[in-house]
Amino acid sequence: MASEVHVETLAVREQFDTASQQKNASTLGMWVFLITEIMFFGGMFLAYTAYRSWYPNVFGAASRTLNATIGAINTAVLLCSSYTMVLAVRAGQLGRRKTIMLFLVLTIILGFVFLGIKGYEWWEKFEEHHVPGASFHLEGTPLQGQAQLFFSLYFAMTGLHALHMVVGVGIMSYLLYQTYVGKYTAEYYTPIDVGGLYWHFVDIIWIYLFPLLYLIDRHGPKP
Amino acid sequence: MNASYGIKSWLFTKDHKRIALLYLATITFFFFIGGIFATLIRIELLTPKGDLVSSDTYNKLFTMHGVIMVFFFLIPSIPATLGNFFIPMMIGARDLAFPRINLLSWYLLVIGGLFAIFAMVAGGVDTGWTFYTPYSTSYSNTWVIATALGIFIAGFSSILTGLNFIVTVHTMRAPGMTWFRLPLMVWSNYATSLIQVLGTPVLAITMVLVFCERTFHIGIFDPALGGDPVLFQHLFWFYSHPAVYIMVLPGMGVISELISVYSRKAVFGYGFVAFSSVAIAVLGFLVWGHHLFVSGQSLYAGMVFSFLSYFVAIPSAIKVFNWTATLYKGSISFATPMLYAFGFIGLFTIGGLTGLFVAALGIDVHVTDTYFVIAHFHYIMVGGTLMAYLGGLHYWWPKITGRMYPEGWAKLSALIIFLGFNLTFFPQFILGYLGMPRRYHAYSDEFQVLHVLSTAGASVLAVGYLLPAIYFVWSLRYGQVAGANPWKATGLEWQTPSPPPPHNFEETPVVTHDAYDYSTTVGEVIEVG
Amino acid sequence: MAENRDTHDEREVELPEIERPGVHHEEKDVNVWAVGKFAIALVLICIAALFLLFGLFRYFQAREAALQPPPRGGVNVDARRLPPSPRLQDAPILDLKQMRDAEDQILGSYGWVDRQGGIVRIPIDRAIDLLAQRGLPARPQAGPQSAAADVSVPTESGLGPKMMPPGGPLSSSGLK
């Protein structure tokens, strides 16, 4: 009896009694982690809300210099990657190794596309002298400090998001490898499930960042 | 626990009990570092002039005292040592839900601590533990970023511990262990974990923003660019007020256990005490603006936060009354842990009631940023939590080590600590109302008498803390061997040998009684009451 | 392929439970609905508190306004004028920057100093070059460097007598 208690498998580690228990625990753990991430980003959402309420016009003007089309395309890319991710999870539920790998690869590729587009956007901002610092200048307003504040928040928020994407791509790569060597079955695909939750969460953050950063006051001030 | 030997077996352990002991060593180390700073502070404050150390050094001393004591000692203290060791056992589990993450938590604390120590050794940091901008972001030329990084990393240690506890308590209780049969220690640590998980990330992002502001001058806290220094304060205190409840709730959990065992009665109003723990955790998130009353926050916001601050006092009141009522018609033992429990209740009462003073807007205008606030929080954190921690250590020492501590020395230490503590911090209430500001290196002559009293108390206090350090170590070798349940306590942890084996229970216990049913542990019985 | 068959249906998959023999755990968890009700109550109380406190705020405001001493003679003096110059600077670094920028402007530009007298100013770098080219007189005359006597030498504390416009560097060229 005692010796059997201490045998460990992937699906039921030592401390757990049943596979369901482990899966529930892992899922709950990932959800709790995600709400810590909500609060982590939350601080910057507060800064954005406060300063936007104080400087609506400057923030609007600054926001209009962002390329909303590219932002929308990037949003679509990320939504597609969520789609491929959930299909990977589904394949995990059904225990189909090759399908999992296919969709994980697609997710990773889409993740890179997103990061690439983001990198391009940032480079554009750099060229336009919209990067906060000594050479910052936004045309059309004397309130350079406040305009710089918008861009600081823009870079900080999209930067933190991009960092989470990079980590996400890393996690996907790890999951890809683990799938390749056959660690996952229909009984135990929890890491894919949990990795999926992370990926979708990063997507949700972007779902909010896009309108808040790109679309405010997009129509411009009244003539 | 002695299953395997060697450094590697400790550094790569997954056993929650070993991790708890790793934490014990680490936080004791940090406590003494913080205590040395406190001692230097108090010696400097013996005289009105700044003569022992330079102004800059003094500023670094109190900053590092606060940072080390809060982030590297008190926040991890009870949850990561006593909580880690006993929560799985109390719920009848073999380990926590994520043992390797538990180990990672410890490593994160150590790494964060190394950054903090680096900052100390390389020259120190002088922003105050509160890092107010723009001083910390644009004016201080000390090791702000290193310290912020250390705090950031330690924050994740805290988050992961909280996450682990939450998942464990939800999913791994033994059969029959429903929520309302859990020991109150588990309830308190669960509530603490909620705070850790919801609040600490905001501290993390705040440290990131301080780093960005300091390095890249992004302007988020800089008025010249349209930023607001008060935004920093909102972000910082959104975590740091709940953080103080992280610091006290586990202590309250310990006290619930101690009061119950040493009165040999169930805690009066168990359900209320359990709910109050969660209520404190939740309500504690609504009050952070009470640290910003004179900071330039709007008057209306001040009213909102003051109002809500009084709500969070009520669950604490409920607990104090319930603990006191537990003594009624009990069978009271004066063992050392009980003395610490009494100390906690008394000193937490005083400290908590003075919290009501500072929550009153009209009074806080006068006493904020004075020694009154220092006295308020040292009463709760030192007179409260630290005493609870010591009480818990003494209580569970036999279970952890299999040895008893020397009761006579322990009682003496408790008394010395109690007297030394009050002598140190009670004069500070008077100092504060008189107008002695905090973070002052030199002060006006008329404050000296009270400062001398305070320093005298601090010396007594130091002796009081040194004694347990010595006799606990002594008892490992020479202490009386303890059995499985020397206190006749309830709780699943007392049903294992002392010290417990690697997987705690050979067979999963099945729980059929409520939490504090002493009829199961007291053998032959004389009924009283 | 199995794929084709199941793309359109939702399903339940049955899996064997993997269990560790001899150990169990408690299945019942928190009463989520009770917690939810508490959370909703909390939100409602907070919102109510915000309104209540707004009302209290208005009450205090009215109370303080009523308590103000009636202005004597019926007219209240609004005495918020500013003290006479020189006034306290709240951002001296900005004033300093402005002054330095103005000085730099003068130092770095061409312009008439005295049109009738035919005196111009040139950028200081150019002046340094010229002075280096032409050199100073070999023999010192009445005073040191008389060739440069007509040139005003700027120092840390100012632009020198000839260059400094009356009223200080901030007075000319439209700078406030």
Added chain:
Amino acid sequence: MSERTEHVDSVATYTIVWVSLLIATAVTSAVAFIDLGPFSVVVALAIAVLKMLLVALFFMHVRHSTKLTRLVVMGGLMWLGILITLSMADFITRGWIGVPGK
């Protein structure tokens, strides 16, 4: 040996959700160019909330999850709400008594 069941959604379900998300993105981008005054923000955030719900309920399986999971999610959002609401109670009420600093 007992059994446990898992809910597997169909590809069709996911596809519908995915397409809806893309449509919502297009809508929110287009509507941004229309001047709705103060409602621009409301509409943009409402669409964002809808997208979040779609991702959470379907892609993250909150639809099939335990009540505890749903409580956790709502708790997280509520906490973000607390942070922003009470802080904004300061930022937008400054100067209410006409005295600088309060």
Added chain:
Amino acid sequence: MGFRLFPEQASTISFEVDHLLYFLLAVAIFFTVLIFCAIIFFSIRYRRRSDRELPHAVHGGLPLEIAWSVIPFGLTMVMFTWGASVFFKESRPPDNAMQIYVVAKQWMWKLQHIEGQREINELHIPVGRPVRLTMTSEDVIHSFFVPAFRTKQDVLPGRYTTTWFQAVKPGKYHLFCAEYCGTKHSGMIGWIYAMEPRDYEAWLSGGRAMGSLAENGEKLFDDLACGNCHKPDGSGRCPNLVGLYGKNVQLASGAVVKADEAYIRESILQPTAKIVAGYQPLMPTFQGLVTEEGVLQLVEYIKSLGEKPGVPEGSGVTPALNREVPNTQATRPSNATSTPRNR
């Protein structure tokens, strides 16, 4: 400053704050004593006499729990409301407060009076007048703290903050910086000198003989160029002010009013409210250009125009002037004539 256990009460708000303190102390002492005594009593009365004791469980009751939740809650609501009430008073300066400007920097206080006097780390104020400080910082956050007045307000860069107080007795009171600001935070201290109003006037004028209100009013009359319009011989487009005080004045509207202090004051601050018959509404308002003191001084000066020397109008202090005004025995204004007004 000797050793003391309780700070001085030197401002009007000190008393209110201290009363709130007494209430809180009473509650705190009550509960502290209650808990301490309960613990001591219970633990001795029910001490364990044998290790085999097993007490009965005592079951908690809902009524008890409710009682000891509701009563503290009621007490806390009293604490909140009282505290908020005092806080509101501490935050809102009276409308007639005199203005002082403060700039804080590492590590000193710079203060400036409206009249122009500048002080470093010291502030002279009159007793009995509300004083309002408008403050900002040059660099980091500081805090203006006067324990004897029970006031404190953080001083922020890039922003103005306000505090106010009214001293009730003369004395020398500590001023501390109460927000950590760097190396010499503990050196950023000073003194508030509250003085009798007469002494304050003396200090304000640099210690010279300060003269009466009327003399100061004459100076102000010249400074503000009143004499450009109101010529002493009554010529020009503006009424002669000599002998105005106490006379009945015919207004353009047909009404007749007596030219008392209130009328003169209103003529200075809101001249278009009552236009004198036969004159155009040419007079500009001096609202915002003259302080409360200034108005008092001008009024006194105008009152003194046309007075026979040695015969003051009324005896002693007139009711419209407040107590802190020094004696108003008429003195001869230096360039007044006793030409009666021409109407």
